[in-house]
Amino acid sequence: MSESAMARRRGVAVMLALELLLIGLGVGTVRAVEGVVAGHVPRRPLASQLGPDFMDIDSVRSDAAQSVVPPPAGAGSYTWDCGRNEIGHRNTANVVAAPGYPGQAHHVHDYVGNVSTAVGSTPRSLATAPTTCRNGDRSTYFWPVLRTVPAGDGGVGHPGHDGEIQVPAAVTLTFLGNSRGHVVPMPLRLAGTVGDAVAITNGSARPAATWTCSSTPDRRTTAYPVCPVGDRVLRIFDFPSCWDGRRLDSPTHRAHLLAADQDGACPHDTFPVPRLRMTLAYDLPPVVRFQIDAFDGQHNSPLTDHAFFLNLMPETVTAKVVACLNAGRTCHDG
Template identity: 55%
Template structure:
């Protein structure tokens, strides 16, 4: 498989109180995303949540705790993920992934009829496409993710507590080279796209950490991992929706965050069967066995 160029999802955050008008931008006014060095890619499908698998749980941040009704997560992959999930129950469950990947992948739902800065909740928008891609490292080979590794991108409290986690982005299907941390207003015929680029430098020891980030961090701009960390496949999840009519759409968020787009976030728990992970690593390192 040939090398592909990957556009970074990192954008310069614009910290401000979320309010109508400030949280939406015409896609033509969004900045271009800088290109990352070339890297091989392995892409697979886990469907687009045709099963309607949604709940208020957060297996990574608050296991066994029911979340608030206004913060619903959408899942692909492991079909059993819920408030009472454990690593053992997940390992035995069925999956929506065509390649047998039992990992769980999730993010807040998008609602139409809602608007950032307002309290009204709209209807859940169903994705029309979800794409999972693992990228190699331009700085050298990657090693396998360990089973049960947790990964996080973005921050649900960013609107009120900026944390420098500008690691998720919004764009439109017709202009993927432009990225923004605001809700994009896309042209007719285009789709709204959320892009989650996860960190890919593992500390080699922990499967999780207190803040769910210290054990798995982002590489430098050239793709190199810091000393003491090891490059693992870099996961990207892209979620596409039909273009909403106007600016009445927003993600579920905690009330103080007022549905700000800057609070977008996603998580994964890696439960890929070891032969499948080995295939992914072989593809990314050598180009052999790529789909």
């Protein structure tokens, strides 16, 4: 028998063995193996395969209700490094919206910045605690954890909360300037929030379009995105940046810090402060369901994505931020 014929027979034998192995394990069909053997790149799933909370990112641009562009920013930016929560700082507290209360066990937050943020934290206790930020920023920044949904758990929206928590591959904190003029310093202990943790109950007035993919950051959606293979899933939180000049917080945690309009102008009697943008990037397999932790009755919906901060940045660092933004420079600190 010729060498080429023998090689073909060996190839057939290998494929047959792989097929029998897969059948014995109850895993897929030989077509999956053929794709790997032939070097085919796995294709991303259809949004319909993952559930009603998912949207193919390619369809976002044509959907005006889902495509949200934040107000234009000034030319300046200040970026600093607070890690990505490699230390696993997580709990159910919320020092902005519900200080002193433990929170619900199935609504866990990820943190960067101040390492002491917990149920009993106060601005005074936080002000002297260590931080993960390399520039000495003691502020606390937090958001609901992202979990992959275990196989057989009913898909996205299932009330189970035992999925594996996904540590972000990267967390980027950036302050942006105002396109209409200079910003004023953000006051110490200013609290901010974006999104709505109970959007299913409250309706659709306050959800933030936070979701997108690394190759399409200009496309924002309130749905979980189905990204191209090789892309990272992104959550981008653009906080409001027009301060009323008086209050550090308000009963709604919103009235004191408003969003600029689509031209970048602040509402009457408010002042532009540095606009915080938090970008969380996740490396997820191409075919996987995922969802954020949410309160009961919110169905783990992407509409309920949200984030908070409590500003405890030292005044010396705040001065650097304002000078950078108002000069239109691009600054990196730490």
